[in-house]
Amino acid sequence: MDLVTEFRNLINESEEEMKKEFDNDIDRSYEDDEDADYDADYDDDEEYDESTTNMIVSETIQDLLFLQKQSHIWHLQTGSYAEHTALGEFYEKLEGCVDSLAEGFMGTAGKLKVSAKSYQFGNYEKYEAISILKNKLTQLNILFNRTSDNSVLNGKISAISELFASTLYKLKELK
DSSP: HHHHHHHHHTTTTTTHHHHHHHTTTTTTTTSSSSHHHHHHHOOTOOOOOHHHHHHHHHHHHHHHHHHHHHHHHHHHHHHOHHHHHHHHHHHHHHHHHHHHHHHHHHHHHHOOOOOOOOOOOOOOHHHHHHHHHHHHHHHHHHHHHTTTOOOHHHHHHHHHHHHHHHHHHHHOOOO
């Protein structure tokens, strides 16, 4: 299975599987062994052509743009002040970070290519939102490794990953 298909499969995990994983491992850090096992599937020495990496970066940008709008909806729906504040900060900062990533990508790798992928908004459920954010953080960590030769993209991806990690902490720990 190619890298693009793996990314799409990871994105399309069912909500039930994500909730089940979260319920079973609620205290597990996003850097735990399961994420490391997934990352190990992509050997850093393995060659991927530039067009595949560019397609993955383009699709990640598209996914992040959707997630920015989805998190804004979650921010408006939550009944918890701590979650409302965490999600508000997340969606506000994510927009600028994604714009910066997209511009950095276009400045170093060429035009952004949009896929025909469809998206569906969902209502806020804390465990589902945390699972989605953890899932995307895992993908960002993999993408960080795949773009290690591009310091511009690597820096932008790192900043987005930090935002995800901070938001996950706030959603899980702050009341």
